[in-house]
Amino acid sequence: MTITYRFYEGPEDLQSQINFWITATKKLPFAWKPTLSPNQFIEQQQFHPKSRCFAFDGDQLIGYMSFTGSSEFVSLGYPWVISGYEGKVQDELYNRIYGFAVSETFGAKMFAQRFDWTQQIEYFLSKGFTVTRRSALLASSLGKKVKTHDVEVEEGFDFDVWKTNVKKYDDTSDEQFAMMREYYGSVDFDFSIAFAGGGYVGVTIRQDTGYAEILAVACHPNAQNFSNMVEIVIGECKKRDVKLVSIASLHVPLKDSLERLGFTEQTEDVMMMKKSDPTE
Incomplete structure (x- = not known):
């Protein structure tokens, strides 16, 4: 060939x-x-x-x-x-x-990528990348019994609303916010929900496979009602013909469990980085 x-x-x-x-x-x-x-x-x-x-x-x-x-x-x-x-x-x-x-x-000067798949991770490791973060990816299949809720849903995603919510609970730096603005600005969000008691999430859906990611999350680190928030998100996903929804464990408050919603650890979301080396 x-x-x-x-x-x-x-x-x-x-x-x-x-x-x-x-x-x-x-x-x-x-x-x-x-x-x-x-x-x-x-x-x-x-x-x-x-x-x-x-x-x-x-x-x-x-x-x-x-x-x-x-x-x-x-x-x-x-x-x-x-x-x-x-x-x-x-x-x-x-x-x-x-x-x-x-x-x-x-x-x-610096390279980065995230993967959930072993073959791709191993390839980048072979090229000198190192793993900088691992987060369990929790997922749940949506069956016929999923509850739906009447909530105010915004099409797309408002970064400033997310940022305002994050600043209530976190000391994220301006530099980190700038990086997240660039990252979330590249994501084709389908919808977002602002919760009356505080909290904001953004969701993206791949229509050809029916796979949704709860990708942007802002809530209190000890939120006791987080599973209720996710249940509402799942209901909206169900309305949009989603079959499987996931969320990285780093977004889930330590005292909360999503097990009652059928979420189980499926794989890892892996962030990889590498500094520039022109001599390679």
Whole structure:
């Protein structure tokens, strides 16, 4: 086989990237909804065509890899390929994308990515990434007996409302809020709920698989009613044909348990990071 590689050429490549990712991850457990970051990045000053690379076998797209971010911080994607092209093609994609990111042209200083899947985690470990955070991922399948509630639901997500709620209970720094604003700004939230007694959550749903993530949470660290809040979120998810919903354990107050709602530990949500090394 003769494999050819090229960098980004236009909007059609972006759509091809998104479609490829959806297909590649559809059967992976807990695969989240595509983010907005690729579309946002191509509109930013820092964007460069060499931030995304595509691999072809003849005319067939067989893989791609990309990154988004700035010279200070880069979200480095995984080299996704179709079955049968693992290994050499992935490494070639990685070398081209990582190599450009650390070059003098772009000058990336720090890389990060989160995964729930062993194969992807092991690949990044082999490239010098280290695990900086592990959080159990709790999940519950939604059956027919899920209660629904009449609550005020906001389409999308309001970062400032989330921030206001967090500041009531946490001493999060301005720098951390700035990073979270950028991160949550790349997430395609479906809905959010502000609770009368305090607390705010944002949820994203991947429609083709019926998988939802309770992704943004602001509540008192010792909230006794957290399971009631999640029950309301689950009810809204049920209305939207969600089949499985998850939440990272780091969002769950220590004194609260979601077991009564059917949540059990399924896997780990792993954050990985690496400092730039242009000599690699």
